[in-house]
Amino acid sequence: MSILLYKINKARFLCYIFYIISITSILLISPYSLSSPENTTKPSINIATVHWPGYTNKDGSGLYLTILKSIFDEKVVTLDISLMPYRRARYSVETLQNDIFLVESEFTRSFKLIYSHIPIDIGNVDYFHSQDTFFSDATSFSGKTLGWVKGYEFQKKISLPESHYNTFHVNDVLQGVKMLTQGRLDYFIDYDEGIKQTAHQNNIDIKNFTFTQGFQEVYLVGFSSDTKGRKLRVMYNNGMKMLFSSGQLENILFEHGVIPQIIDEQQIATILNYYSKLFSQN
Template sequence: MKRAIITCLGMVLSAMMTLAHPGEVKVSSATFAAPEWEGYTNKDGTGLYWEVLKAVYEPEGIRLRLKNMPWSRAMKLVTKYRVLDGIVGEYRDTEENLLFPEAPIDVEYLAVIHRKDTGIDWQGRETLTGKTVSWRRDYDLITESDIDFTLKEVVRPAKAMALLEIGDIDFFIDEYDEIENMLAAEGLDESEYVIEDLPPGKDVFTGFVNHTKSQQLIDIYNRRIKEMAGNGELEKIYLKWEVDMPSNLLALIAE
């Protein structure tokens, strides 16, 4: 009887020690969120970003929950309420309270659209100076300290196009593919607009909640990305979705 009591006490003490050091508990599940981006975060769980996360974590026995939701809501649930483990598609230089792995998941090429009949002579980034510019709310496409124009954020790209039509804004900035998809979705005549590149490309990352659990997830992410780069698995995923790999990932493949 005494031995049974001692054994039970030992089990209780062990459980208490585990609870006292939650960082030592092996992660068994993780939840990531992002807006629905076609080919990247599809509703059915496919897409480049979702498939990279699955390839990273599922072989480690970690069950994933992948959620589509607006960017601002996802960011609040990760940084303010800390009920999600991560958000996919953030810049490393963000002011949000996030932790990041070593390698980016994608490189984002931005573009600027404006009406052709405005006669604007595009001379690169400096053309935005003093103008009225729009992008999606909470996207923070240009660092706040570098904003030398009037910014009008919108929830939906269609709203920005309406503002362009009435001359309330001069430019709308988004990813090149997103702008072309929006023109098609809204039935707009692309010949009435000019789309300019806004170089250079900018790496985007999976951002993790600032919590002790995240270090395990980040360590696994860093290790698995290197493994997948070495065995060809990572390249196959990017080829499948016809997306260019960030230079950091290409460098890992070349090692």
């Protein structure tokens, strides 16, 4: 039994050494420097993100940060997380001040960044409207006022030409929900999770309003375009596959919820099914 235990521990040790060599290679740091008693500083991965409660919290917790911490072992590296406005966060990675940008919509990609092949999350973009507003297809938007957050390019997903409807760009989800419930918009287009969470947090009654399924969107991780960023992207993509195959990703989703503090089993199943199909193609 002691011989077997020795072999198991030795195998674990070798795997750990291999991980150290891999990640230090990615960070362009000599593995020897980590073991040197004169150098106790761990290499760092610098992450820039917007503060999204429940996803990227100020204390370093949240769904997205938990996923990254599960991929990049904090025993080996330091994850330096900076919270800042969206444009500044993305710009800091574009200009190589930081390594990773969380998160990017597929509709707003920057040509100055490289993006993960595997999304960190997927979301349902729905048409939020009054129960009295009839919707059948995109032609129902004709002559109506549609709202969505400034910067999103949802018009690319609407088959009806923009000239057939009016568009109002709101500053944030809260403004959109308020305008819709006050009758100032006919439709507010956004992620169903975000609308529900915003209404809940601001005590806005939406029981007389409904969600019509719109389209699915993926959320990507952006990386700096230098050598370090390209190698971190490889490690992220491989890490996501490992999290999924080991069942750890499912555990993380059920722990944090796809909507902060709300466990939506149907949406979790949708996300896991998406990853299953994605990985089966590779």
